[in-house]
Amino acid sequence: MQFVFEKIFVPNNHTFISRQMPLASNRKIHSHKNFEINYITSGKGRRIIGDNVSEFEKGDLVLLGSDLPHCWDLQDYDGNEPPISIVTHFSENIFNSDFFKIPELKQVELLIKEANSGIRFKVKDNKEIHQTLLEMVNANGLEYYIKLLKIFNFLIKIKDREKLSNPTNKLADFTKNIDKINKVYEYVFLNIQEGINLDEASAVLNMAPSSFCRFFKKKTGLTFMEYVKNVRLGIAAKLLAETDKQITEICYESGYNNLANFNLYFKAKMGKTPSKYRKNFRK
Incomplete structure (x- = not known):
């Protein structure tokens, strides 16, 4: 299967970027340095993350680590509701800053380390998470940063989560x-x-x-x-x-x-x- 490398465009004056994107744009297996939060607002199909292949549907929420191959393959699209996800990409270096070394953010730091395997958070179409991610699409400055921290606060409280992939199981030709x-x-x-x-x-x-x-x-x-x-x-x-x-x-x-x-x-x-x-x- 073909792999695609991606470079996510994040402006110099931003640490992260949130967008609503058609799921069709994620149909090729791809990888990028940035971490990713992906929330499905409509559509269903098959998700590939690393060596994990599983089903997804509306409300699916995952956190992906750096250089982790992934894609979303659509199924059963009836043409009525466009399959959409809200995608947030943030720098792989964001948590190296002194700000994230404070004790209050220790749980966030541990969560990010887990993301190397990909994490699925077992929530069912959470309206508060959906609304916060939607607001991030058009947020700016400090408001944007606060909303990202709010999302992490949601994520660390979700105990029902699934590790998706073996982080060491990457094709040599892909990584080298x-x-x-x-x-x-x-x-x-x-x-x-x-x-x-x-x-x-x-x-x-x-x-x-x-x-x-x-x-x-x-x-x-x-x-x-x-x-x-x-x-x-x-x-x-x-x-x-x-x-x-x-x-x-x-x-x-x-x-x-x-x-x-x-x-x-x-x-x-x-x-x-x-x-x-x-x-x-x-x-």
Whole structure:
């Protein structure tokens, strides 16, 4: 089965990011450095986390550690209620800060260590957790941080939980190339506005461009330029949802140099124009 490496875009002035996402975007097995809280608001199917394969449905709540392969595969979608999850990604280094070393957060620190295996919290469509996660999607600043701590307060109180995976059971071919792929990801994020150059990206791994392109496609399931386009789209969607910047400004900040092309590509991938996408977050 094919594995996909991901780099989650978290802006420099944020430690974590919360989004409502279609479950269809999680159908490939993927991994990322960030920790993840995933709450299913609609839909059901099969969940793969590490070496664990099990069923999920509305209300499913899991916490995933860094570099843990996972995906959600939809089943029985009748087309009426779009399958959606609320996903929070936060830095793998967040708990290395002095703030999280205080005694009051010891239980949170222990919970995060457990997350290396993936944890399913056995709650049944908890409305308070759902509402807090939903509020995090549009929260900012200190309010955002407080709500994340509130979620952790919920999680540490849930005693009925299930360890999902053996953290040591990772495919060698999957793990040995993580550092190489992450070097490419870092290059893309640092240069996305100024412009991405294939020769420069190849040089990051000391490869010829042709060899680099084969390597990247084999390890990620995407061509290098497909990945770059996805990054640009992710940045644009984030800026549209969370800022009041003009669409033209967002176009250039996310690496596009032509507004018409940006609008066409965004609509083709997201199903709506940038302006209509933004309206979803202004209701």
